[in-house]
Amino acid sequence: MKAIVHVQLKPGVLDPQGQAIAGALASLGYDEVTGARQGKVIELELSGTDHALARERVEAMCGQLLANMVIEQFSVEILD
Amino acid sequence: MRVAVIVFPGSNCDRDVAEAIAQVTGKQPIMVWHRETTFFDVDLVILPGGFAYGDYLRPGAMAARSSVMRHVLDHAKAGGLVLGICNGFQVLTEIGLLPGALLPNAGMKFICKPVKLKVTRTSTPFTGSFTKGQYLDIPVAHHDGNYFAQKDELSRLEDNEQVVFRYENNPNGSINDIAGLSNVSGNVLGMMPHPERAMVHGKTRGDGYKLFNTLMEMIR
Numbered sequence: 462m463k464a465i466v467h468v469q470l471k472p473g474v475l476d477p478q479g480q481a482i483a484g485a486l487a488s489l490g491y492d493e494v495t496g497a498r499q500g501k502v503i504e505l506e507l508s509g510t511d512h513a514l515a516r517e518r519v520e521a522m523c524g525q526l527l528a529n530m531v532i533e534q535f536s537v538e539i540l541d
Numbered sequence: 542m543r544v545a546v547i548v549f550p551g552s553n554c555d556r557d558v559a560e561a562i563a564q565v566t567g568k569q570p571i572m573v574w575h576r577e578t579t580f581f582d583v584d585l586v587i588l589p590g591g592f593a594y595g596d597y598l599r600p601g602a603m604a605a606r607s608s609v610m611r612h613v614l615d616h617a618k619a620g621g622l623v624l625g626i627c628n629g630f631q632v633l634t635e636i637g638l639l640p641g642a643l644l645p646n647a648g649m650k651f652i653c654k655p656v657k658l659k660v661t662r663t664s665t666p667f668t669g670s671f672t673k674g675q676y677l678d679i680p681v682a683h684h685d686g687n688y689f690a691q692k693d694e695l696s697r698l699e700d701n702e703q704v705v706f707r708y709e710n711n712p713n714g715s716i717n718d719i720a721g722l723s724n725v726s727g728n729v730l731g732m733m734p735h736p737e738r739a740m741v742h743g744k745t746r747g748d749g750y751k752l753f754n755t756l757m758e759m760i761r
Contacts, residue, residue, distance in 0.1 A: 475647060477648070477687075478645065532689060
């Protein structure tokens, strides 16, 4: 099994990297870009076959280490 | 004063702060490797500046979960003194001893320069000899010093007067100009500026020296 964890700054938290990306895209002529938010993707290789249990465990990992809940939010995908 | 300096892989101000403590107290602090699991009996624990674990995941995130930090937590909860400088401040927010978090600087640049700090809380063992509103010259050197707390948290820590230092000219976008923050009782202080880099000022003692000296006198 595999878990894909997306971690991103919460809405309203300043994201200077996202702003820099949006600025760079605008300077390349992509005028339609009105904003960018940067996050990270963490892929976890998991043993076991129980998706529900895996989700529960990965969400605990997010709360304990992978995301800082003061500034970040996360989402979890479990794949075979 | 018995002092321990915690050393993580990637700490780089551990020796500077040890030298600062030795200058003020006349005694070398104990250097404690992050894997240490036995108890150390000291008055003050210092989490030094640097890039513990290369700032992997988030600055301070890995360091906050290392085995020695359980002892630092116990020490803090028992009223022991903890000083987190720069990366050490980030570790203190990651472990939850201080509220909020430190984000990348608003300008996306590493900033290394002298700054003026206003002392806004003197009821801590770190700042007891300063006067409220006094300015200190202490340099900053960081990429992630942009302090952030959610609205409720921010008003709580302002109400509790937990802000110890504010920037005169905010260099990094830090909310409410926060440069240093304590817990409610004042025994835990996190600060982005580096007092160990302000031991001398021309031919006189620097404001960093005064901060460490205050600590020593408070403990004695």
